[in-house]
Amino acid sequence: MDWGALHTLIGGVNKHSTSIGKVWVTVIFIFRVMILVVAAHEVWGDEQEDFVCNTLQPGCKNVCYDHFFPVSHIRLWALQLIFVSTPALLVAMHVAYYRHETTRKFRRGDKRNEFKDIEDIKKQKVRIEGSLWWTYTSSIFFRIIFEAAFMYVFYFLYNGYHLPWVLKCGIDPCPNLVDCFISRPTEKTVFTIFMISASVICMLLNVAELCYLLLRVCFRRSKRAQTQRNHPNHALKESKQNEMNELISDSGQNAITGFPS
Amino acid sequence: MSWMFLRDLLSGVNKYSTGIGRIWLAVMFAFCLLVYMVAAEHVWKDEQKEFECNSRQPGCENVCFDDFFPISQVRLWALQLIMVSTPSLLVVLHVAYRESREKRHRKKLYVSLATMDGGLWYTYLISLIVKTGFEIGFLVLFYKLYDGFSVPYLIKCDLKPCPNTVDCFISRPTEKTIFILFLVITSCLCIVLNFIELSFLVLKCFIKCCLQKYSKKP
Numbered sequence: 001m002d003w004g005a006l007h008t009l010i011g012g013v014n015k016h017s018t019s020i021g022k023v024w025v026t027v028i029f030i031f032r033v034m035i036l037v038v039a040a041h042e043v044w045g046d047e048q049e050d051f052v053c054n055t056l057q058p059g060c061k062n063v064c065y066d067h068f069f070p071v072s073h074i075r076l077w078a079l080q081l082i083f084v085s086t087p088a089l090l091v092a093m094h095v096a097y098y099r100h101e102t103t104r105k106f107r108r109g110d111k112r113n114e115f116k117d118i119e120d121i122k123k124q125k126v127r128i129e130g131s132l133w134w135t136y137t138s139s140i141f142f143r144i145i146f147e148a149a150f151m152y153v154f155y156f157l158y159n160g161y162h163l164p165w166v167l168k169c170g171i172d173p174c175p176n177l178v179d180c181f182i183s184r185p186t187e188k189t190v191f192t193i194f195m196i197s198a199s200v201i202c203m204l205l206n207v208a209e210l211c212y213l214l215l216r217v218c219f220r221r222s223k224r225a226q227t228q229r230n231h232p233n234h235a236l237k238e239s240k241q242n243e244m245n246e247l248i249s250d251s252g253q254n255a256i257t258g259f260p261s
Numbered sequence: 262m263s264w265m266f267l268r269d270l271l272s273g274v275n276k277y278s279t280g281i282g283r284i285w286l287a288v289m290f291a292f293c294l295l296v297y298m299v300a301a302e303h304v305w306k307d308e309q310k311e312f313e314c315n316s317r318q319p320g321c322e323n324v325c326f327d328d329f330f331p332i333s334q335v336r337l338w339a340l341q342l343i344m345v346s347t348p349s350l351l352v353v354l355h356v357a358y359r360e361s362r363e364k365r366h367r368k369k370l371y372v373s374l375a376t377m378d379g380g381l382w383y384t385y386l387i388s389l390i391v392k393t394g395f396e397i398g399f400l401v402l403f404y405k406l407y408d409g410f411s412v413p414y415l416i417k418c419d420l421k422p423c424p425n426t427v428d429c430f431i432s433r434p435t436e437k438t439i440f441i442l443f444l445v446i447t448s449c450l451c452i453v454l455n456f457i458e459l460s461f462l463v464l465k466c467f468i469k470c471c472l473q474k475y476s477k478k479p
Contacts, residue, residue, distance in 0.1 A: 059315055065432075066414055066433055066435050069433075082292075
């Protein structure tokens with residue numbers, strides 16, 4: 001199983017992210033991917049083997065296991081991590097497109113004063129403004145939606161975040177209501193709560209980043225509006241000063257011409 | 262199974278693709294390859310061990326499993342990933358051929374090695390058509406082999422040496438169905454992207470030819 005490729009993808013986009021975005025990447029990789037790889041697989045490794053039902057009826061165990069675990073916890077977390085990381089692809093593609101356009105303009109001779117050579121364009125950190133701001137904000141929005149959706153699916157599929165130690169199952173071909181026992185329920189509950197908490201933290205970081213980006217834009221717009229408002233007053237002051245200077249010079253002339261000879 | 266080679270191949274092809282081609286590569290990589298490597302292999306790991314028939318007759322389980330799964334779904338998925346990624350090699354080979362030609366003649370023969378003009382355009386078009394063909398072919402094969410895209414929880418089997426029609430239970434049918442549907446949706450998305458790219462390339466060439474014809478007219 002290889003998460004290194006995902007790390008390369010997100011790491012590449014990380015350069016152009018905000019500080020909150022960089023914290024998000026760290027949380028994702030240390031608290032979610034690493035925990036999934038290092039611990040969760042060991043805990044869930046024998047989930048079907050050690051799922052035991054109190055009956056010798058062939059097929060009863062399979063059917064009960066399938067009914068209570070339509071998708072395994074670790075598969076759902078792996079899918080969640082993949083879906084949550086993919087909006088970063090949008091940003092990566094936009095940055096690549098921006099660099100491609102800048103290189104094309106540079107080759108034509110348009111941006112020679114801004115960059116020394118093509119390597120300079122590739123190394124430059126792209127600022128989050130203009131259309132990239134919209135792409136980046138949409139990617140954060142989709143991330144939040146995916147996190148929330150997966151957390152809801154988890155809650156809906158397993159009736160909460162706690163795993164019971166015994167389940168009652170009466171589905172055909174089980175002959176009657178049989179007891180089925182899950183392996184390591186407490187350990188699984190601990191890891192489930194850990195992963196859910198990490199999801200919540202990531203979601204809060206994404207919401208904070210979204211608010212930060214929106215506030216930054218509002219702040220910039222109000223600053224621009226303020227300088228525009230100050231500028232007309234400044235122009236008015238200048239023109240009044242010019243008028244006064246003209247009057248002074250005119251009266252000076254008159255004073256000189258009116259001097260009695 | 263080592264998928265690093267396929268991943269490196271896909272990243273290498275990225276340089277010579279169009280914009281839509283790059284989106285296809287991203288979808289392929291993120292959704293198909295990563296989901297396969299991370300999740301699908303594990304879901305099918307114990308498929309034969311946990312396949313259970315309601316009979317104590319030795320050999321009955323083996324025969325029924327073999328009849329219902331002539332080739333495991335996860336192996337078919339892996340074959341599909343490999344076959345669909347390899348036509349992109351044609352483009353890489355053609356660019357390498359251009360490079361070796363320029364070295365041999367020791368002068369610049371092309372505007373740029375990766376510009377899609379002349380022979381490289383045809384190579385790229387052929388690779389797109391072959392890729393789409395493989396995707397559609399594998400989807401049809403999947404549908405025909407397993408009678409649809411869903412995995413039942415119970416199958417009836419009466420092959421020798423089973424003494425009568427026995428019930429056989431497949432392990433994790435719901436999880437397997439979810440992943441197969443995921444595969445089908447991603448394949449359809451890839452097919453749509455390939456068609457869009459194909460039309461885009463043909464249209465661009467057609468417009469270029471028309472413009473050239475009109476600019477030549479006095």
